[in-house]
Amino acid sequence: MITGRRMAAVDANAAALGVPRKQLMESSGHAVARAVREVADPGSRVVIVAGRGNNGGDAFVTARFLDEYHVTTLLLGRAETIGTEIARENWDALEAADYDIREVTDSAGFELPEADVVVDAMLGTGISGDLREPAATAARAINAADATVVAVDVPSGFDADDGDHADNGVEADHVVTFHDAKPGLEDLEADVTVADIGIPSAAERFVGPGDVDLARPTGREGRPYVIGGGPYTGAPALAAAAALRAGAELSFVAAPEVVAREIQGYSEDLIVQPFDGEHLQPEQVEDLLETARTYDNVVVLGPGIGTEEKTLEAASRFLEGFSGRVVVDADALQVVPEVETEATLVCTPNRGELARMGGPDADDLRAVADDIEAFAADLGHVVLAKGADDVITDGERTRVSRSGTVGMKVGGTGDTLAGIVAALLEHAPPLEAASAAAQVNGLAGEQLAAEEGHGLLASDLADEIPRVLWDGGVSND
Numbered sequence: 001m002i003t004g005r006r007m008a009a010v011d012a013n014a015a016a017l018g019v020p021r022k023q024l025m026e027s028s029g030h031a032v033a034r035a036v037r038e039v040a041d042p043g044s045r046v047v048i049v050a051g052r053g054n055n056g057g058d059a060f061v062t063a064r065f066l067d068e069y070h071v072t073t074l075l076l077g078r079a080e081t082i083g084t085e086i087a088r089e090n091w092d093a094l095e096a097a098d099y100d101i102r103e104v105t106d107s108a109g110f111e112l113p114e115a116d117v118v119v120d121a122m123l124g125t126g127i128s129g130d131l132r133e134p135a136a137t138a139a140r141a142i143n144a145a146d147a148t149v150v151a152v153d154v155p156s157g158f159d160a161d162d163g164d165h166a167d168n169g170v171e172a173d174h175v176v177t178f179h180d181a182k183p184g185l186e187d188l189e190a191d192v193t194v195a196d197i198g199i200p201s202a203a204e205r206f207v208g209p210g211d212v213d214l215a216r217p218t219g220r221e222g223r224p225y226v227i228g229g230g231p232y233t234g235a236p237a238l239a240a241a242a243a244l245r246a247g248a249e250l251s252f253v254a255a256p257e258v259v260a261r262e263i264q265g266y267s268e269d270l271i272v273q274p275f276d277g278e279h280l281q282p283e284q285v286e287d288l289l290e291t292a293r294t295y296d297n298v299v300v301l302g303p304g305i306g307t308e309e310k311t312l313e314a315a316s317r318f319l320e321g322f323s324g325r326v327v328v329d330a331d332a333l334q335v336v337p338e339v340e341t342e343a344t345l346v347c348t349p350n351r352g353e354l355a356r357m358g359g360p361d362a363d364d365l366r367a368v369a370d371d372i373e374a375f376a377a378d379l380g381h382v383v384l385a386k387g388a389d390d391v392i393t394d395g396e397r398t399r400v401s402r403s404g405t406v407g408m409k410v411g412g413t414g415d416t417l418a419g420i421v422a423a424l425l426e427h428a429p430p431l432e433a434a435s436a437a438a439q440v441n442g443l444a445g446e447q448l449a450a451e452e453g454h455g456l457l458a459s460d461l462a463d464e465i466p467r468v469l470w471d472g473g474v475s476n477d
């Protein structure tokens with residue numbers, strides 16, 4: 001089962017792996033042609049009703065595989081308004097090859113030619129809202145026609161993210177959906193075929209540019225609240241700085257007063273709020289909870305807090321009292337298995353921290369990805385296990401991020417990762433935020449290593465993040 005939103009990421013990942021969308025379109029179109037063959041004999045009249053996106057593009061391919069049929073292809077709009085290059089190329093090929101193609105320029109005049117089979121290729125996963133004209137008129141004509149309706153990917157009007165079908169949507173007899181089932185398709189009257197279109201499973205397993213596309217901030221938002229510092233001062237500053245570089249608007253650090261000035265000294269961009277004492281203690285938890293609840297911050301709990309008994313007790317109390325979103329890192333991780341919390345956690349353990357939490361103890365995390373998945377299922381939270389390859393899992397779905405470089409073993413890269421997760425968690429679901437953050441952190445390290453080899457510093461990593469997040473991670477067609 002896969003949503004339309006995730007499907008867009010998966011085909012971007014496939015393109016990055018060397019399987020371009022046009023190749024996928026060829027496979028999609030051929031799969032639809034096979035479905036037409038199953039419902040109608042050669043010589044039958046097939047009318048394709050195509051939209052201006054890739055859904056239509058798929059059907060322009062279908063036309064080429066039905067030469068023994070009488071195929072008419074209607075485009076809802078003028079050819080120059082076709083929205084994607086690969087759909088346009090397939091339309092142009094039909095024109096050059098003298099296929100029977102027609103542009104429908106006004107919906108009022110829409111006439112559906114006599115057909116034994118109608119191929120519904122108006123809208124697929126690119127839909128937004130109920131059908132607009134001319135698709136609405138066309139859908140009415142298709143539903144009224146005495147023809148077998150074969151829908152491309154989904155019946156036009158069906159939303160592959162939430163399973164809703166528009167009231168004025170197409171009622172299909174058959175649906176040929178691509179790569180994987182879509183939520184809600186099974187509830188429709190139609191019989192559904194899932195067509196394999198040659199997307200490598202790696203496009204789902206490995207984090208790629210499509211995952212970064214899903215979690216990339218569209219604006220400047222989020223005010224992560226880093227609760228850290230104590231024996232260490234660099235970690236909270238690195239996390240807070242990285243959050244800003246990953247799109248946060250403001251970045252706060254709540255730290256013991258004895259190190260607050262030092263942390264502020266690292267960067268004028270951070271807003272450091274001291275609390276009494278030398279370590280995080282239970283008596284500070286109420287105030288921290290009050291602030292975190294008031295501003296609904298994404299919290300980063302743990303960078304540099306140390307392992308004092310009282311500090312770990314305070315970390316537990318905070319999690320017990322909070323129901324928002326928390327990135328738990330470093331020494332705070334060890335309290336998670338015992339704590340009851342309503343908060344949404346993203347845990348970011350390295351190998352040792354994962355083992356200490358009760359997860360598998362292995363150098364190659366990818367080799368024990370299934371065990372990490374089971375551990376996350378048991379823990380009830382997203383786990384981003386950091387290694388040469390990172391394993392990101394919510395206990396059901398598991399992805400591997402292969403980005404990164406050996407130079408990133410330097411201290412502090414986990415702190416920047418925690419900050420990136422916090423910034424992306426502002427507006428992306430936990431698994432998506434964690435997957436994209438792992439990928440972006442690694443790509444930033446690769447970018448840095450190109451200049452600094454194995455000598456890169458975590459403090460330089462943050463500065464690489466914008467280039468990776470806003471252009472390097474862009475899905476390449």
Ligand SMILES: NC(=O)C1=CN([C@@H]2O[C@H](COP(=O)(O)OP(=O)(O)OC[C@H]3O[C@@H](n4cnc5c(N)ncnc54)[C@H](O)[C@@H]3O)[C@@H](O)[C@H]2O)[C@H](O)CC1
Nearest residue numbers: 011024053054055123124125126127128129130131132153
């Ligand atoms: N995911 C894959 O592996 C592949 C998917 N393919 C096909 O691509 C479509 C998705 O194509 P996309 O260009 O993103 O959008 P659509 O063609 O579905 O629709 C966009 C088109 O429709 C217009 N539009 C949007 N909402 C409405 C509305 N409510 N009423 C009327 N018109 C609407 C919008 O303006 C655009 O013009 C996917 O379903 C597959 O069929 C690839 O070809 C192969 C790989």
Ligand SMILES: [K+]
Nearest residue numbers: 120123154156
């Ligand atoms: K469709």
